[in-house]
Amino acid sequence: MTIGEVSKKLNIPIATLRFYDSEGLLLNVKRDEAGIRHFDEANIASLRLIECLKQSGMQLKEIKEFMNWCAMGDSTLNLRKEMFIKQKSNIEAKISELKRALSLIEYKCWYYDEALRDGNESRVKNMKLDEIPEDIRAKYCGFNS
Amino acid sequence: MTIGEVSKKLNIPIATLRFYDSEGLLLNVKRDEAGIRHFDEANIASLRLIECLKQSGMQLKEIKEFMNWCAMGDSTLNLRKEMFIKQKSNIEAKISELKRALSLIEYKCWYYDEALRDGNESRVKNMKLDEIPEDIRAKYCGFNS
DNA sequence: TCTTGACCTAAAGTTAACTTTAGGTATTAA
DNA sequence: TTAATACCTAAAGTTAACTTTAGGTCAAGA
Numbered sequence: 001m002t003i004g005e006v007s008k009k010l011n012i013p014i015a016t017l018r019f020y021d022s023e024g025l026l027l028n029v030k031r032d033e034a035g036i037r038h039f040d041e042a043n044i045a046s047l048r049l050i051e052c053l054k055q056s057g058m059q060l061k062e063i064k065e066f067m068n069w070c071a072m073g074d075s076t077l078n079l080r081k082e083m084f085i086k087q088k089s090n091i092e093a094k095i096s097e098l099k100r101a102l103s104l105i106e107y108k109c110w111y112y113d114e115a116l117r118d119g120n121e122s123r124v125k126n127m128k129l130d131e132i133p134e135d136i137r138a139k140y141c142g143f144n145s
Numbered sequence: 146m147t148i149g150e151v152s153k154k155l156n157i158p159i160a161t162l163r164f165y166d167s168e169g170l171l172l173n174v175k176r177d178e179a180g181i182r183h184f185d186e187a188n189i190a191s192l193r194l195i196e197c198l199k200q201s202g203m204q205l206k207e208i209k210e211f212m213n214w215c216a217m218g219d220s221t222l223n224l225r226k227e228m229f230i231k232q233k234s235n236i237e238a239k240i241s242e243l244k245r246a247l248s249l250i251e252y253k254c255w256y257y258d259e260a261l262r263d264g265n266e267s268r269v270k271n272m273k274l275d276e277i278p279e280d281i282r283a284k285y286c287g288f289n290s
Numbered sequence: 291t292c293t294t295g296a297c298c299t300a301a302a303g304t305t306a307a308c309t310t311t312a313g314g315t316a317t318t319a320a
Numbered sequence: 321t322t323a324a325t326a327c328c329t330a331a332a333g334t335t336a337a338c339t340t341t342a343g344g345t346c347a348a349g350a
Contacts, residue, residue: 002296002297003296003297003298004296004297013338013339014296014297015338015339015340016337016338016339018298018299019337019338019339022299023337034297034298034345034346035297035298035299035345036296036297036298036346037297037298048249049249052245052246052249052250053246054337055242055243055246056243056246056247056250059336059337060336060337061336074260074264074265074266077257077260077261077265077266078261080257081254081257081258081260081261084250084253084254084257085254087250088247088250088251088254091243091246091247091250092247094243095240095243095244095247097200098200098201098236098239098240098243099240100197101197101198101200101201101236102201102233102236102237102240104193104194104197105197105201105229105232105233105236106233108194108229109226109229109230109233112222112225112226112229113226115219115222115226116222116223116226119219120219120222121219121222147326147327148326148327148328149325149326149327158308158309159326159327160308160309160310161307161308161309163328163329164307164308164309167329168307179315179316179317179327179328180315180327180328180329181316181326181327181328182327182328199307204306204307205306205307205308206306
């Protein structure tokens with residue numbers, strides 16, 4: 001596949017693909033006589049993995065280090081495994097942080113619902129904890145502690 | 146509370162607190178005669194909210210816009226409610242993307258576990274889909290599609 | 291033939307969200 | 321009295337991850 005085809009398929013800008021290649025995030029991208037890149041299935045799989053690792057908060061330089069380990073062969077299997085184990089717990093932590101954030105947002109949704117019903121904030125703003133419906137209070141307290 | 150106390154309590158660098166204040170993310174931070182900031186409970190609540198919104202992917206300029214709405218009173222209640230509703234779905238989307246990423250990472254953990262057991266990648270690398278245990282295959286395919 | 295489109299490189303520019311620096315005031319501890 | 325602390329401002333610097341620019345090659349269609 002050419003760079004334009006990959007760009008369309010994975011929805012990644014061409015400039016970004018070149019940038020990743022130049023940064024060493026892609027192993028073994030073949031070139032023809034004219035110097036034009038031809039991506040194979042392994043390159044596509046790498047790109048999907050890169051997207052996923054990036055999305056889970058990993059930096060490009062760490063991803064590059066991982067790619068270097070891949071190029072070094074079996075002696076780095078353990079390093080690579082450890083990396084994924086660590087990344088797994090990073091993602092799990094991120095998910096639970098987001099769930100906590102979601103609680104507060106849901107409380108805020110309820111808050112503005114009430115305020116809009118009243119036309120102003122005063123009642124809901126001055127509400128005591130025990131006046132707040134139990135399910136909403138749980139969200140709010142879960143966040144504040 | 147002084148800026149140093151807030152910094153310790155919320156674990157946010159002093160310079161960052163000053164930066165947020167100067168950017169207009171904090172409403173009504175009081176100053177004494179000497180020009181020293183004194184944060185009240187409402188400021189602390191704003192900071193907690195800022196952390197949460199940031200963490201869920203919102204930019205500082207959007208957060209600032211929200212703070213401006215707050216300062217404008219009841220006429221912006223609806224805008225604020227809509228913002229939280231949108232942010233709620235942003236977080237939900239983020240969580241499901243992370244779950245998808247987690248699937249691939251878990252597949253990779255399994256992959257390197259197998260490879261390490263063998264001492265090399267060849268067997269697991271050449272495995273056909275139907276040779277992969279069903280639970281692992283589900284993770285892998287869920288990602289690739 | 292000419293121009294349009296897909297590819298290439300090297301290098302400079304951009305953006306967000308801080309972070310650091312340089313220089314200053316005011317209070318407290320020895 | 322001096323020296324350490326905690327605060328202040330304005331402005332410059334940093335970092336990651338792109339993105340844009342400028343200039344060039346090559347093949348196909350009108």
